Amino acid sequence: MKKTLKKAVIAIGVLFIVIQFYRPDRTNPPVDESKVIFATMKVPEKIESILKRSCFDCHSNSTVWPWYSNVAPASWLVIRDANEGRKHLNFSRWGEYSPSKAASMFNEIYEEIEAGRMPFPPYLIMHSDAKLSPEDIQAMLDWAADEQDRIMEGNGGG
Template identity: 45%
Template sequence: MKKNITRVGVALVVLFGGIQLYSPERTNPPVDPSNTLYALIPVPQEVRTVLERSCFDCHSHETRWPWYSAFAPARWIVVSDVEEGREHLNFSEFRKYKSLRAIAKADMICEQLQNGTMPLPAYLSLHPGAQVSPQERDLICDWVESIRDTLFSLE
């Protein structure tokens, strides 16, 4: 019995070591301040605070990589969420969205908060502090409403 437990233990250590060989890179590409959301439109400090706290880890180039993301298999999941998140919505590159696209993205931010689909549930279970309160959600939706005309008049 003891021998079997040792064997399973050794097998697990070897397996854990083996999967570390496939380690996709955790990147934080440099941020050009002239390309960010903040360069495009006025963003009140209260809105910035919520976005930076609850969304920037997956939707910007300023990801705070948690310690467990250093090791497979958690690493695979976190890297893939961040890459996919940045592809869909990137606050560090928001200025690159053309007018109508920027409006659509802004609308989606409010929508995702109203539906409770963002931040991702798995992320929330590990970062309970990232939960967006109903007051914060309303604050962000009001801000989205307030910038629509400005975004519409952009190129």
């Protein structure tokens, strides 16, 4: 029994070491400051701080990689979330969005936050500071709704 346990521990240790060799790249693609959302539109200070604190690790090119992003298998999940998140919504490339794309993004932001799906819940286990307070949630919903309306009006239709 004792021997089996020892073997199991060794096997797990070896497996842990082996998986460290599979290292997907942690990327921070270059940021064109003129395309970052804060350069393309006026964003209230409170919203800016919420975005940077709670969304930027997965929805910008300015990801601050946590220490466990060096350790497999956690690293695989963290890197996948950032790559996936950026693909869907990238605040560093907001300037590339057409007005209709931006409007639909605001709509998505509203829906995701209202449903409690963002910030991505597993992320909050290690980043409790990214959790949104009820006031943060309200501020984000108001902002997303107002900006969506503004774009729709600018386009001459609702």
